Amino acid sequence: EAGVVQSPRYKIIEKKQPVAFWCNPISGHNTLYWYLQNLGQGPELLIRYENEEAVDDSQLPKDRFSAERLKGVDSTLKIQPAELGDSAVYLCASSATSGANVLTFGAGSRLTVL
Amino acid sequence: TQLLEQSPQFLSIQEGENLTVYCNSSSVFSSLQWYRQEPGEGPVLLVTVVTGGEVKKLKRLTFQFGDARKDSSLHITAAQPGDTGLYLCAGVLARLTFGEGTQLTVNP
Numbered sequence: 298e299a300g301v302v303q304s305p306r307y308k309i310i311e312k313k314q315p316v317a318f319w320c321n322p323i324s325g326h327n328t329l330y331w332y333l334q335n336l337g338q339g340p341e342l343l344i345r346y347e348n349e350e351a352v353d354d355s356q357l358p359k360d361r362f363s364a365e366r367l368k369g370v371d372s373t374l375k376i377q378p379a380e381l382g383d384s385a386v387y388l389c390a391s392s393a394t395s396g397a398n399v400l401t402f403g404a405g406s407r408l409t410v411l
Numbered sequence: 412t413q414l415l416e417q418s419p420q421f422l423s424i425q426e427g428e429n430l431t432v433y434c435n436s437s438s439v440f441s442s443l444q445w446y447r448q449e450p451g452e453g454p455v456l457l458v459t460v461v462t463g464g465e466v467k468k469l470k471r472l473t474f475q476f477g478d479a480r481k482d483s484s485l486h487i488t489a490a491q492p493g494d495t496g497l498y499l500c501a502g503v504l505a506r507l508t509f510g511e512g513t514q515l516t517v518n519p
Contacts, residue, residue, distance in 0.1 A: 402453025
């Protein structure tokens with residue numbers, strides 16, 4: 298069974314440029330999460346989806362970050378415009394249901410903003 | 412202020428030694444999880460503890476949930492180089508909240 302797939306694995310951009318990350322969760326997993334992880338720190342939740350609905354986006358900086366999960370499967374996280382402080386690893390995770398809290402993470406997308 | 416405090420932040424030991432990592436909070440959690448993350452990969456769930464005082468064993472790893480469900484510990488016996496990684500605890504409240512992690516290096 299394929300795990301959570303993320304792309305790109307690495308992205309280097311200049312500040313003020315846009316960037317997008319894509320996530321394909323485990324088949325059948327209704328809940329999808331986007332986390333931000335700074336170097337040497339634990340992941341921080343950005344947004345959680347139940348199917349196509351964003352049910353927890355209180356931690357998402359909505360002035361520059363946006364996300365969507367069309368059709369309740371794949372998801373895209375966008376940053377526009379990127380700032381130097383956005384350099385981090387963006388992790389996607391999925392679970393069968395949010396109540397179970399059994400998350401499977403992807404390998405992450407490492408963003409470097411110059 | 413971090414909801415979950417992990418200690419130590421960094422730990423470097425020799426193969427064969429024992430170690431304990433701590434995860435503390437002032438909050439009561441419905442459950443607590445431990446993950447291990449290797450470089451370039453996402454965290455992988457090791458265990459979930461639910462009941463206060465619960466002890467779970469996974470080969471050489473022993474996990475304990477505090478009686479008051481505010482803290483937890485991870486003990487590794489006879490550490491091996493393959494145990495090297497970032498160990499993260501995560502508590503379940505309204506959402507899953509991670510600690511800052513303990514970076515463990517086991518030298519051969």
